[in-house]
Structures are given as C-alpha cells and as structure tokens.
Amino acid sequence: MPIDTATRTAYTQDMDAFRDTVRSFMRDRVAPNAEQWDEAKIVPKSIWKEAGELGMLCPTVPEEYGGLGLDFRYNAVVDEEAAYGAGTTLGFSLQSDIVADYIVNYGSEEQKQLWLPKMVSGEVVTAIAMTEPGVGSDLQSIQTSAKRDGNHYVINGSKTYITNGQNADLTLVCAVTDPDAEKKWQGVSIILVEADREGYSRGRNLDKIGQDAADTSELFFSDVRVPITNCLGQEGKGFIYLMSQLGQERLSIAVSAQASAQKAFDDTVAFVKERKAFGKPVFDFQNTRFVLADLKAKLQVGWAHLDHCLTLHAKRTLTPEEGAAAKLWHTEFQWEMIDKCLQLHGGAGYMNEYPIARMWRGARVTRIFGGTTEIMKELIGRSL
Structure with missing residues (x-):
C-alpha cells in the first residue's frame, strides 16, 4: 500500500497531486528496472531526463532558471516516494536537495543561467x-x-x-x-x-x-x-557555505529514512500474514504482533515529527540542531525497523531476492553519510 497522507499535516492539496505523479513514475518507470540497475550498479541518465520532464528534479529552483519555484516540501514528496516505491536508490535527492541550493544561493548569475535549467531538465547530473x-x-x-x-x-x-x-x-x-x-x-x-x-x-x-x-x-x-x-x-567561503546547507541535507536524509521504514513495515506485515510456521501464520504468534505493534507506534511518532520538521523548514525556522536531531532519530529508527522486520522474515530475510534484504543493506549507510550518528549527538549536545 502507498504512503498514507490522509493524516499528514505538512502537505497541501497541490502537493498531494504532485505526489500522485511522482508515485506513478516510481511504480511504472523505476521499480520494474530496479533489479537491473542494481546489477549494473548505476542508474541510466535517460531516467533523469524523464524525471525532469515531470518536474521532479530541483522543484525549488526559481522559475527564471527553469524551475517551479516551489518550497522544499515538494522535494520531500519525491524523496518519500522514491524511498518507498522505487525499489532502488536514485541520485535525485543529491541534485535537488543539496547541489541546486548551493548554486541558487551562492552562484553567480552566469552560473545560475548556465547550470540550473539543465539540472531541472535532467540534461545535467551533478x-x-x-x-x-x-x-x-x-x-x-x-x-x-x-x-x-x-x-x-x-x-x-x-x-x-x-x-x-x-x-x-x-x-x-x-x-x-x-x-x-x-x-x-x-x-x-x-x-x-x-x-x-x-x-x-x-x-x-x-x-x-x-x-x-x-x-x-x-x-x-x-x-x-x-x-x-x-x-x-x-x-x-566554501566551509561556511557547506555548514549553512547541512540542515536541509540532514532533513532530506530523515525524510527518506522514514519512508523506507514505512515500506519495510508494510512489506513485513504482508509477509507474516502469508508465511506459516507450525501450522499457522507467523502473524498469529503474539511475539510477532507485539514487535509490529511497537514499530507501528514509532511510525506514528516518526511521521508526526517529520511533518513538524518539514513545516518548520518551509517557514525557514528549522535550526541546525533540529535538523541534526531529525537525521539522528529517523535514521536510527529506520535501522531498528528494518532489522526487526528482517528478523520476522526468518531465513528469507537473508536472501537478496526479498526486498527486505536489500533494504537492510541499503539502510546501514544512512547513519553514516550526512554526518554520523555520533556527530549528530555531539552537535545536539553542544546546543544544550
């Protein structure tokens, strides 16, 4: 089942309509090719142009440079749907959530005119x-x-x-x-x-x-x-520029982590209801239900927190410490979720043919890139 946005507070109706387009793209154009691209260890550049045609790349870029001039929540929609429905890892978020803002905020007029329209269209990968x-x-x-x-x-x-x-x-x-x-x-x-x-x-x-x-x-x-x-x-001024953009980068990682956790949960609920052990579905064991109940409660907390952070960021009031906290909590939760879901798959969870195994391998790095869990704790601790 897709990400449920009925109770989300960060998004508008226009964003929900945009989500439908992104969701269809991930389902129809990306997911069927995910295994092939994983084996090739690269995403073909042609898919970037397709995404660009749908307005999925760099939606925050101002209209005078070929973008849509929207706020970061549109980026978050792409991040969520890619993490939930693509079946593989795309490089879109690096371009849209990180590189684009460097050029928009610090680039010369010549640099903006030269590069931003090509980044929006997918002609240029950064x-x-x-x-x-x-x-x-x-x-x-x-x-x-x-x-x-x-x-x-x-x-x-x-x-x-x-x-x-x-x-x-x-x-x-x-x-x-x-x-x-x-x-x-x-x-x-x-x-x-x-x-x-x-x-x-x-x-x-x-x-x-x-x-x-x-x-x-x-x-x-x-x-x-x-x-x-x-x-x-x-x-x-490079170091200053880099530090000033880290809050959004870390929020972007948190967004993808939360959506990935939701995907792992949904897949696992479906799996344990079908897989039998000792003559009954794995779901019917009390331990299975208790593990899933705990994870379900944390998912609820996670989505509420994420919407809180997205709303603050849209108002430009998300602090660096809050960005670090989002990255810390959501990536740690992603790992807890996927590791426990893999356990509920039993031996099947260790097989790469099952999506949970690929999600487990892919999730390990999110507590490292964008600043390690330990660095996030240090940053938050310094603000106390």
Whole structure:
C-alpha cells in the first residue's frame, strides 16, 4: 500500500497531486528496472531526463532558471516516494536537495543561467566532492588544492565516496585556495568542475554493501584548469557555505529514512500474514504482533515529527540542531525497523531476492553519510 497522507499535516492539496505523479513514475518507470540497475550498479541518465520532464528534479529552483519555484516540501514528496516505491536508490535527492541550493544561493548569475535549467531538465547530473582518502569529511584537513594561475585555477588532488560520481556532468569540488589562511577552514572554496575538463578522471564505481544502483566513485584531478569564474560564491567561503546547507541535507536524509521504514513495515506485515510456521501464520504468534505493534507506534511518532520538521523548514525556522536531531532519530529508527522486520522474515530475510534484504543493506549507510550518528549527538549536545 502507498504512503498514507490522509493524516499528514505538512502537505497541501497541490502537493498531494504532485505526489500522485511522482508515485506513478516510481511504480511504472523505476521499480520494474530496479533489479537491473542494481546489477549494473548505476542508474541510466535517460531516467533523469524523464524525471525532469515531470518536474521532479530541483522543484525549488526559481522559475527564471527553469524551475517551479516551489518550497522544499515538494522535494520531500519525491524523496518519500522514491524511498518507498522505487525499489532502488536514485541520485535525485543529491541534485535537488543539496547541489541546486548551493548554486541558487551562492552562484553567480552566469552560473545560475548556465547550470540550473539543465539540472531541472535532467540534461545535467551533478555531484559534490568533499570526502578525500585518509581524511574523510574533515573539511579542515582536505588536501585537494586549487592554485591560481592567471585567470584560472589549477586543481590537483583526489576525492572518494562521491555520489553520482560516474554520471556527473558537473561536480562541486571542495578545494584549498589559500593554504596560508590563518584558520584552515578560511582557505576552502567550492569550485565548479565540468567532467570534460582535461585532467579530470573518474576512478572505480565503488563496490558498496548496499544502495547498489547509486553510483559512488573516486575522482581524480591532475592539473585541471578551470576559469576563476568557476568559483562558487566568494573564494574562501566554501566551509561556511557547506555548514549553512547541512540542515536541509540532514532533513532530506530523515525524510527518506522514514519512508523506507514505512515500506519495510508494510512489506513485513504482508509477509507474516502469508508465511506459516507450525501450522499457522507467523502473524498469529503474539511475539510477532507485539514487535509490529511497537514499530507501528514509532511510525506514528516518526511521521508526526517529520511533518513538524518539514513545516518548520518551509517557514525557514528549522535550526541546525533540529535538523541534526531529525537525521539522528529517523535514521536510527529506520535501522531498528528494518532489522526487526528482517528478523520476522526468518531465513528469507537473508536472501537478496526479498526486498527486505536489500533494504537492510541499503539502510546501514544512512547513519553514516550526512554526518554520523555520533556527530549528530555531539552537535545536539553542544546546543544544550
């Protein structure tokens, strides 16, 4: 059964109509191909253009740049329906929920005119490259450099764990432009790097334990020359820009986690009502019902909390700590839900032919990317 929106408080009727379009797309165009794309370990770029034609990519981009000029709740609709009904992991949320806002908020008029319409249409796929080998996401320790040479930057370094890395036509690269800055973070800038630049190369499509169709790559930069005008916003402000966008990124992760938890629950209820053990459906055992009752109650809490956060964010009043709390709670709940649902599947839950097994593998990383559970606790703790 689809996500029940009858009692949701964050969405309007227009958003519900948009949801119908997104839901149909996930059901008819994505889900039938999910297994094939998982095996290929990449989503074909053609599906991006189809999504773009339906207004599913970057709906918050202003109309003057080809977007719909809507609020983040439309992004959340796409995130929910993809997590619930796609059957695989798409890279849409990175483009719509993260990269688009960087360019809208900090890009020059020329950058906006050049890239945003193509991102909305799906003609261009984007990525953001922060993480480096041996450094992780500690942006104050990155080694990739962008040195000025006349009216160009010359970029050298490498990145890893880059979502959309194989498909990306444009990558926002975090690099050190001022190695002598008094504070390391003051020397970090974000540079737009086109994939066809000489010296830019993709490494492996990394072999992950889950989220198979989401291409995740190594990227290498060897004397890559880009114009100074490819700097996003002001030089040396990259770290500030990155920190200012983390609340929405973490809310996006929370949205997908909650919808994924709902999908696991619905599939498991259907499974235990059909599967028999000791001559009766698994659902008829008291333990099964008690486990599911507990999870059902937490789902109710989760949806109410998510709507609360979405409403705050639409009003631009969601604090960074509240975003961190949303990411913390919903990803931890997602893991609890899927792990317990896998247990109720018994041996079948360990077989990749069952969706719960793929959901279990895919869910493990959500407590890591976008800031680990431990970092979320630290951020919340600092605000006390």
